[in-house]
Structures are given as structure tokens and as C-alpha cells.
Amino acid sequence: MVEFSTILAGFGDAFSLYNLAFVLFGVVLGQFVGAVPGIGPIMAMAIAIPFTFGLDPLPAIAFLVGVNKGGLVGGAVPAVLMNTPGTPDAAATALDGYPLAKQGKPLKATKMALFSSITGDTFSDIVLITVSAPLAVLALKMGPIEVVALMIFAFSILAGLIGNSLTKGIIAAAFGLLAASVGQDPENFTPRLIFGYWDLFDGLALPSVAIGMLAISEILHRLSEAHGNMRPAIIAKDTGNPDDRRVTWAEYWSCRFTMLRGATIGTILGALPGIGSTAAAFMSYAMTKAGSKDPGSFGKGNIQGIAASESANSAVVGANLIPLLTLGIPGSVGAALIISAFMIHGMQPGPLLFENQGRLVYGLFGAMIMANFVNLWVGQLGLRLWVKVVSAPESIIFSSALLLCFVGVSMATSGLFGVAIMLIFAVIGYLMASFGYSLVIFIIAFFLGPRFEKSIAQSLALTDGDLTQVLKSPVALALLILSVVSVVWFLRKNVHGEDE
């Protein structure tokens, strides 16, 4: 057990002007690149890690934490203003953020995203600081059988996003799983559906697929509608009402349960390796919509939708560090980058980290809390700036966004092959949207597919092919029952929604 004096010393180390400067730099960089579609915080972190070599461990890690946290806030900006998420996590934010911006309330939408993001992030940081070790031990006890059940539960949540055609939802999910099966087979490591292109051996890169389907396809749609009358990329009518440019305390408070639910979902999923913030955001959004008295208002500019998505995706960041710090298991790409930064600076993540370098760990926690305040402060200024920047003509916004996506995806996937894949999925996304198929369901299925297949293979190996063993695990059984209940509940909600 870490002594109280060590905890205090760690927090004391963190709260210095020197560390504050690195956190501030990281947050500004993260918000900036997060707001640019196609680059994102992961890219910024990957590039920044080598630049932290010469720094002491605490400011280096604090800087990277700042980039990661700032990126999540920044990712919501283009999602809200242009319907082109800067990061896949922010795609759910666009569902209500963009319609709200189109109603002439872009500042209200971006501020709600900022406040709920900080709220979710702070919640998960507090959970991380107080209960990280017990939660990680609990996650460690989940075997492959429980993980399969957890994946089935995650898929069942998709039912909440299906909309008015169950068949189209099933097709979108199946198509996403099919795309996820490209690359090496997770059990035998043999090539699958790569058609001779060995660049596909590691699978279709998530940045290519996500940016192509969510950003480029929307840009293509917007480009086709342009008729030469140059207008801003975001048409922000000035309603003249000051309340439309801010989030009132009453509005924030009305979302408290939504944010609490989102933060809880994000924290739980973040603590479990492999699920990630995109799934958390959509799960929170679907549950909020399903539980709402007015589900019809979702997708039309409901601030509850923004609060649900942002609180969940930001809560994942802190919770991702639970298995990383206590077990040495990264829960996401961002956490994997942080783990490599830890090792560069001589920290060995795992059960002994709290014992051997407790002061540094609590210094990191202090830096995370500091980053939340800095994120809020920088966000208040930066969001206003971005609203102005995105108010430029769509001719320059879209041509620049396309070039940045080209460069960003090229850097993320090490070449033009990834850019070509991005364009292919942009066309697929455009056609799917044109014919009324959900891109969101496709992306979630694509993201969960490999993990699902791998956990099934592990479970079969563990049970000698007898999947009835699942029924002997109380956790797995509870998750399967929850899955059935959620599917029935979501589908009944959809039917009632149509009737109304």
C-alpha cells in the first residue's frame, strides 16, 4: 500500500509551474490537432514521444497526457461545426452537435461538448486515483469467456442505433464485420481476404476506414451540393439571443444524470482493455436516447446527446490507465503510446509500479487533474477561435480538410496505400449513407470485430469447444442476459418510436 506521504509528495511534484507549462503546451497541441480532421491526438502523441527523450519523466508524461486529453476536446469541434469528426470518438457527438450548430448555436454545442468532456474526464480521473488497483484486479479476473459475453453485450447495444429498419442495421453491422475480417486471421495468423496486397496483412487501418467513412464521405456530400454561391462551411445564423452562445447552469445541470451515466460507461469500458472510447460514446448515446422521454429529438440538436457522447469518450482516457498502471496492459492505442513513453523513461507499468515509483504515479495523477483545468481554460478560448476559423468559405475549408486528411492518414498508415483505402471507404460510406445504411453501426462493428473473433477463439481453446461453459460463469451469464434484455428493450423502443 502506498503511504500517504508518498501521495502528497507526488501531487506536490506535479503542481509546479514547470509541469504546468508542459501540460499547457500538450493541451494546446492536442486541441489544435484534434480539431483538424485526419490528424488527431494519437498521431500527435506518436510524433511527440521522441521529443520527450530529453525531459524528466513527470513533465514528459504530463505533456503526453495533455495531448491526449486536449485531443478529445478538440475532436468535438469539427464534429459539431462541420459534421466531420476530428477523431472517431467524436462521431457520436456530431449526431446532435452538428444539427445544433446548424440551428445557429455552434458555441452552445461546442461548449456543451467541452463541459461534458471535462466532467467525464474528471470523473474517470477520480475513479482512477481512488479505486484503480481493485478495479484492475477485477478486470484481470475476467477470462476469455467473460470477454466474449462482454463483446456480445457491446454488440447488443448496437440495436439502440438501428433506427427504422432492423434489416438495414443488420446489414451495416455484417458489412462492418466483413471489413474487419480483412487481414490476418487472429487465431492462425494466416492472410485472409488480402487479395495479394500485403499492406492489408495487418488489417484495414482504423484511421483510413474511420476518416474515410465519417469525414471524407461527408465532405464529398457537401462538395456535391456546392453550386458556386460561396458560403461558410458552417451556416451559423445569429439568433441574437445570448443564451444561444452559452450553456446555462440550468442546461448543464439538466444533463447531470446523462453525464454521470456517460462517465460511468466510459470509465467501465475504459478499464476493460480493448473496447475504447468510440464504443463508449455510442453506447452512452444509445442508452441516453433509449431512456429519454423524447427520443425523437435526438439527432436534431439535443444537448443531452452531446453530453452523453462527450462525457463517455473522455471518461475512457483516465480509465484506460487503470489496467495500464496496475497490470501493464494498454486498453487503447493512446494507452499503448503512453506505455511506450513510460518505458522510455524507465517506468515499468505493472503491479509493482505503485510500490516502486508511487511518487511518480501520484505525480502523474496530479498532472492529469491539472490537465483537466487547463483543458477547460484553453477550450473556452480555443473553441471561440475554431468557430471563427471554420466560418471561412467552404471552398477553402473542404479543400484544406481533404489535404489534411490525405497527409494525416498517410502519416498514420505510413504511405499512400492508407490514403487510397481511405478514399475507397469514403465512397462506400457515401453510398451507404445515400441508401440509408448506418455508418455508425458499420464503424462499431468494424472496431469490435477482431476482438470478438479473438475472444471466441480463446474461449473455445479454454473450454475444448464446449461453449456451454459460458453458463457456468456468473459474470458471463449476467452479461448475456443483459444483452438479450437490451436488444428486446431497444427494439421495442424503436417500434414505439415509429408508432408515435
Added chain:
Amino acid sequence: MNTMADRVSGLFFMALGLAMYFWINPNYIETVDGGNISPATLPNIISIILAIAGAFIAIKPTDHQIRNPVLMAKTGLYVTLLTAGIWAMSWFGFEYVAPVLALAIMWLIGERRPLWLSLGVVAMPAIIWFLVTQLLGRALP
């Protein structure tokens, strides 16, 4: 009720599912001895689901209205342009192709104002070049 869009997309997914199951999966997925799940198991299951669901949507379509075909054709023009841009980048590099690509896109949108054109064609590619190669030290495509 116009049901053409769903019939077309349903038939497409049915054909895709059948093609995957009968031709693509057997030819482009290696078979292995042993293991708990064959590499083809999941793709085969998904292909069957796609074919059945596609047939279902073709038989029982919704009244979803497709986007304006003229706009879709215009999108095709932009896709062709971007494809040509990627191909040109593989030969000449981002530095030379990006300004031309930006100019073509802005011109197609209808932008004719010299200030905005120069910003999009000269300033933005230059900023990206500076950010990526000089500040970040990474290579452009």
C-alpha cells in the same frame, strides 16, 4: 411509395454475400489444419447473413429516398479527381500535386475570388508542408 433504392441496395448486398460465400472466401482465405475456428468461419457466417438480409430488404423494401442522382454523379467527379490526385502524388509527391488538387477542387466548387484561391492553393499547402516536414520532421506523401 418509391422502393427502388432499397431494392437496388438489397440486391447488391445479396449478390455480395453470395459472391463472398461461393467464390471470394474459398479462393482468398487460406485453409489451415487445427485450431478452434477456421479462418473462413466468421467471413462465411457474415456472408450468409448479408445475403439473407439483402434478399429480405429487396423483397420488403422501406420507402427510403435516395439522394439526388445528379448530386451523386457530381460526387463521382470529385472521387475521380481525388483518385487522380492520389495517383499523381505517388509519382510527383504532395508538394507538387497538392496545389493543383486544391485549385481543381476550389474551382469545381465555384470559388473564383483570387484571395481565397491563393489561400487555398498556395498558403494551405505551404502551411501543411511547414507543419509536417519542418515542425514535425515527418515525410509528406
